[in-house]
Amino acid sequence: MPVVTMVGGGQLARMTHQSAIALGQCLRVLAASEDDPAAQVSADVVIGSHERLDDLRRSAAGANVLTFDHEGVPVAHLEALEAEGVAVRPPSKALRFAQDKLAMRTRLTALGLPVPDFADLAGDRAAARGVLREFGAQHRWDVVLKAVRGGYDGRGVWLVDDEQQALDLFDRADASTRLMVEARVSMRRELSALIARSPFGQGAAWPVVETIQRQGQCAVVVAPAPGLAPDVAEQAQQMALRLAEELGVIGVMAMELFETADGGLVVNELAMRPHNSGHWSMDGAITSQFEQHLRAILDYPLGPTDIVAGPVVMANVLGAAQAPAMSMDERVHHLMARLPEAKLHLYGKGERPDRKIGHVNIVGAPGASVDEVRERAERAATWLSTARWTDGWDVHGE
Amino acid sequence: MPVVTMVGGGQLARMTHQSAIALGQCLRVLAASEDDPAAQVSADVVIGSHERLDDLRRSAAGANVLTFDHEGVPVAHLEALEAEGVAVRPPSKALRFAQDKLAMRTRLTALGLPVPDFADLAGDRAAARGVLREFGAQHRWDVVLKAVRGGYDGRGVWLVDDEQQALDLFDRADASTRLMVEARVSMRRELSALIARSPFGQGAAWPVVETIQRQGQCAVVVAPAPGLAPDVAEQAQQMALRLAEELGVIGVMAMELFETADGGLVVNELAMRPHNSGHWSMDGAITSQFEQHLRAILDYPLGPTDIVAGPVVMANVLGAAQAPAMSMDERVHHLMARLPEAKLHLYGKGERPDRKIGHVNIVGAPGASVDEVRERAERAATWLSTARWTDGWDVHGE
Structure with a gap:
């Protein structure tokens, strides 16, 4: 029967393993530690980091498919694995839209799917600050600031009430954190x-x-x-x-x-x-x-x-x-x-x-x-x- | 969360592991080999034999309960484990009735539960042969010969059509195999x-x-x-x-x-x-x-x-x-x-x-x-x- 590797040893991998057993398989898990939820229960665990290409390679060796418990794997690594013939599913060309909210919003807009108004706050800080002020005023400061990457379970999302709060958040943000702003949806x-x-x-x-x-x-x-x-x-x-x-x-x-x-x-x-x-x-x-x-x-x-x-x-x-x-x-x-x-x-x-x-x-x-x-x-x-x-x-x- | 050890690495242990995962546990399995169905999928496998007390002890160490994928564990071993404080479930006093069809039939009869007519063919061979002939004649040879222990999935059960066939089976049986005879139920x-x-x-x-x-x-x-x-x-x-x-x-x-x-x-x-x-x-x-x-x-x-x-x-x-x-x-x-x-x-x-x-x-x-x-x-x-x-x-x- 096929071997599936899941990157990440969290609860999603743990529960996927339960289903893998019924299908005659054992889920292989790339986990950070043997204490990870899925690593505790699967017989096929590779200890390593989803941020290291070599660890990803080791976990994919001999597997039919590589898949994910989370979206945190760098796209460049996935592209490298794909070039080496690994069946990455979902593929990097799709997964990147789940990693990058700005790319996702832009693509959805191009496809005509309904998204909130949004604006990119990356790039030159002063220019971006101007974009934020204009966008906020346009939407009466009923807006949300978001980290473009890495937010989940409430992290990387900030509801703001007024201009001052929005600008404070923007000014305090780490320069390496790309931000975007969205209109709040009623x-x-x-x-x-x-x-x-x-x-x-x-x-x-x-x-x-x-x-x-x-x-x-x-x-x-x-x-x-x-x-x-x-x-x-x-x-x-x-x-x-x-x-x-x-x-x-x-x-x-x-x-x-x-x-x-x-x-x-x-x-x-x-x-x-x-x-x-x-x-x-x-x-x-x-x-x-x-x-x-x-x-x-x-x-x-x-x-x-x-x-x-x-x-x-x-x-x-x-x-x-x-x-x-x-x-x-x-x-x-x-x-x-x-x-x-x-x-x-x-x-x-x-x-x-x-x-x-x-x-x-x-x-x-x-x-x-x-x-x-x-x-x-x-x-x-x-x-x-x-x-x-x-x-x-x-x-x-x- | 509690640790459960299951003796035997077959499909019952494999499927029990799926349920253990949902309850926040990982089933510990005493398996004969890493290829056993449950050993393939659990992170907690003890390789050993259910017939060796030391292996059973190893598998029970630190576990809250010891239980079974099959009924093949010698009762003496279970009694030894119980004496050492292991929670054997089902306990040896119950499990022995699932191991020994004659003891089970005798106990069920004593409890007034309906069982087929049966007779014990253990003990002296000549006397037992006589018991078989008498029981068979009484039931017009509409009978079943059974091994008292170890039969499952059709093994250890012989349907017979007449006296000759029954006596041949009896005479050919290994002297170490305890037999019993039962009336066939319409x-x-x-x-x-x-x-x-x-x-x-x-x-x-x-x-x-x-x-x-x-x-x-x-x-x-x-x-x-x-x-x-x-x-x-x-x-x-x-x-x-x-x-x-x-x-x-x-x-x-x-x-x-x-x-x-x-x-x-x-x-x-x-x-x-x-x-x-x-x-x-x-x-x-x-x-x-x-x-x-x-x-x-x-x-x-x-x-x-x-x-x-x-x-x-x-x-x-x-x-x-x-x-x-x-x-x-x-x-x-x-x-x-x-x-x-x-x-x-x-x-x-x-x-x-x-x-x-x-x-x-x-x-x-x-x-x-x-x-x-x-x-x-x-x-x-x-x-x-x-x-x-x-x-x-x-x-x-x-």
């Missing part, structure tokens, strides 16, 4: 269109989901997005599938979207890998995003993306601000006593404030109330984070 | 009642399934058993739960049953571990047998055993008598093209005739026809075994 909610595309050109789209962000990172995902008009859902799927084809994406791709106050769509971010907004599919869809990513990059025919039963809600388990009063193992015991149906996914990570250390899926029965399913998912995840029940229930009866 | 079909029990005493029963055997080994499982009267299903579940409690079983237990021609139940075999008749639960039940086994042996509260959507059919993929015309990887490609919804589970084993090398689950939509779901499952499994479509469809269009 939105109703955030959505994610998750799709997969194979080298053969086959595409598959899961139902569009609603994502709820907290402190700039994904907290809850509701699948499918409640009350989303079917034509808007289809438009989101078609936009994602079309973009994947235009860019030559291979594998799973998440297109994060804003649903605007007037019911339109605006593209926010792109991720070319399994994505937090697709974790619900592990228990709630016929084909999970991790199995689908493997199928896509290996050019197997793709699997059905239908929901298995009723609505599904995923809630992330975050490290708590204060260490909980009981161990994670004890918390798991109590969770299973109170919500035995919760599908738990723990990543083997240490608990640090706001760090994603796991998630919970609740699969509703057909016709179940989304609110009821969501309440259970959030109750479960908050319990695992904090050892506190959101409804005030006290495990000790005190 | 049955409608075979069933399996899969349950789990925790040290706390919590029990959980999946829907009773129908199992279809071929050449003495499980070929197809239909969940739930079609047309099974609810009271008979409940009787089977209650029998399995009661037995597990009486014997002190911890973990998953399968009770294989005959449904007799007159609608009654007779217990055939017991397995105290995840079992082939429960593989459907990986895709078709809210809690899979592998997750449940871990929950049970770790004394976590158990998960719901409900079916997620419609009827589920599991079909085993067996090594073919003749090497197929294309590689397994090519067969997987074609399978996914024709039956993209098939949930594939490959074990990483070499293909040898009649060897279990994987299985396929098809999850029917609510209300789907069992026959239609079963046809797809068997078509998929036969294709993977032989590279031939059961319906004559020709992939090459020749």
Whole structure:
């Protein structure tokens, strides 16, 4: 059976390994350390850095495909590997648009896809400062400053309230950090269109989901997005599938979207890998995003993306601000006593404030109330984070 | 998080590892070789023999629980480990009934559970020969000879047609092989009642399934058993739960049953571990047998055993008598093209005739026809075994 190497040993690689096992494979992982979430559980681990070409080469040796747990690999390295015959999927020509928000915005604009107004703040500092002042004034300072590269989970994104704050941020920024500015979108909610595309050109789209962000990172995902008009859902799927084809994406791709106050769509971010907004599919869809990513990059025919039963809600388990009063193992015991149906996914990570250390899926029965399913998912995840029940229930009866 | 050691590196350990990952664990496997199905995919492998106490000790060191992929570990070794404080689950006092068919039959009889008539053929050869002749005549030679220990997947079980054949088998048997004889049960079909029990005493029963055997080994499982009267299903579940409690079983237990021609139940075999008749639960039940086994042996509260959507059919993929015309990887490609919804589970084993090398689950939509779901499952499994479509469809269009 084929060998797939995944660059990065995080939770996405860990969960991809679970799917690889079913397909008769063992995922090879390029991990920074043996303690990485995926390195803890796979029999085929290469210790090294995604920033060193030699380490990438070692991890790709003898593998059929090289793929990614994150988008941080330098494009020049990927181009070098491609020149040496490594099947890099998604290929560098596509992946660079997931690394560089400015290139992504520019390309999407050229393709006629809806993006927020934006301006490039790279280049000459004084000139860029002028661009920022003009753009900000035009948008009444309802703008967002972003790092062009490397931002995720709320990092590299700054919401500003006025000119002074924007200029302060700009002036304080490290000269090596390329910045851009975007108009803030007046939105109703955030959505994610998750799709997969194979080298053969086959595409598959899961139902569009609603994502709820907290402190700039994904907290809850509701699948499918409640009350989303079917034509808007289809438009989101078609936009994602079309973009994947235009860019030559291979594998799973998440297109994060804003649903605007007037019911339109605006593209926010792109991720070319399994994505937090697709974790619900592990228990709630016929084909999970991790199995689908493997199928896509290996050019197997793709699997059905239908929901298995009723609505599904995923809630992330975050490290708590204060260490909980009981161990994670004890918390798991109590969770299973109170919500035995919760599908738990723990990543083997240490608990640090706001760090994603796991998630919970609740699969509703057909016709179940989304609110009821969501309440259970959030109750479960908050319990695992904090050892506190959101409804005030006290495990000790005190 | 806890560490679980599983003795044996076969497919059951491989699939248990998939569930361990979700619970924040890595399954430690005592495997005979690094090529064993579970050893291929787990980061925590101890190479050794389940027949050597020192190897068992090494594998148990630092683990919270020791459990089993098969029932072949000598009871004396388990008792020694228990005396040293190892949490052996299921404990030796229970597991010995899964190792010794005669002890099992005797115990079940004492508990008033329905078993076929049987007689012990151990001890003095001449006396045992007399017992066999008398038992056979009494049952018109409609009998089965069985090895008391070590039989599985059709090994150690001999159907006989007449006295001569029975006596020949008896006379030819190795003196070290303890034998027993049983009356053949006039049955409608075979069933399996899969349950789990925790040290706390919590029990959980999946829907009773129908199992279809071929050449003495499980070929197809239909969940739930079609047309099974609810009271008979409940009787089977209650029998399995009661037995597990009486014997002190911890973990998953399968009770294989005959449904007799007159609608009654007779217990055939017991397995105290995840079992082939429960593989459907990986895709078709809210809690899979592998997750449940871990929950049970770790004394976590158990998960719901409900079916997620419609009827589920599991079909085993067996090594073919003749090497197929294309590689397994090519067969997987074609399978996914024709039956993209098939949930594939490959074990990483070499293909040898009649060897279990994987299985396929098809999850029917609510209300789907069992026959239609079963046809797809068997078509998929036969294709993977032989590279031939059961319906004559020709992939090459020749």
